[in-house]
Amino acid sequence: MFNLENLVRPNIKSLVPYSTARDEFKGSARIFMDANENALGSPSTQWYNRYPDPHHTRIKQKISAIKNVPASNIFIGNGSDEVIDLLYRVFCEPGKDEVVIFPPTYGMYEVSARVNDVHVIKVPLMADFQLDLRRLEQAITRITKMMWICSPNNPTGNTIDRVDIEMLLNNFDGIVVMDEAYINFSRQRSFLSELSEYPNLVIMQTLSKAWGLAGIRLGMAFASQPIIEYLNKTKPPYNISQPVQDIALKALEEVGQVNEMIVELVKYRMELEQSLLALSCVEHVYPSDANFLLVKCRQAHQLYVHLVDNGIVVRDRSKVILCNDCLRITVGTQNENQALISAMNTFQSQ
């Protein structure tokens, strides 16, 4: 039986969170002399002398309206990477608990586990890049606290079968984290609408991909209210800076433009896929639900070096499990995609 209180670390359960000046006085006032800010402001700009909203209230209201999820089920982090770290801090006892990852997948689940001294069990995906449920069943133990499902998965680009994920949500008594960083590029729908059905589900999304804002570092987690409260009380009080909050609020007004951009990038992805398939150095292009393509090449590493020599950087994944001879190529602008294809063409003729 899933029981959240049995999963949360005792030190986090008993933690009294830091109380900010804005927690202790809410509302409007004429003069604020309570937070040791610099009343004169910086010489270069007077705008950022006050601490930002630690609760990200307006951002959550906007995201709530866009995603149709109550604000109390939303957490905002300094990129998904902060959310990943916080999930370890809330749920995993260092040196004791363990988590499951499904390689090949996003590298930070493992790096963050190691930072937090959490043991990682690896259950590789099958050859079709889907979950190996039989091996998973054998791998899970009493101290398995979380599993990390990336869908669409980085670097393979595919969406994980919904039925398999539902099976895990219904049967695993720990936390199932669904990383939906690339969901806006996918034909499959998000698990957001199922949030209220599964108390063990945490969904991560980000402004770094479809929203085009990797530079500002803004990640989101969606989960039950008690899980969100644990994340809130564990995070640093001012984890989202004022400039980032300002930019995010502006960007979140532009849903229509973002949707147009997604359609455009998906079109470029399909065009790029066709162009790549016509090259003799390309053996296979894996189907993608993301903004990148995993491409099996002849002489992948030499091709990678050739592209770098031509000023084009892709990701060499040829040493990664199940990705032998593969390059991961992020979809670029039409010009960038054309430049890539031209450079790959000259590799063919070498």
Ligand SMILES: Cc1ncc(COP(=O)(O)O)c(C=O)c1O
């Ligand atoms: C699957 C996945 N999740 C999360 C991230 C990072 O997200 P953020 O920029 O919000 O930290 C990436 C970045 O490449 C990713 O591939």
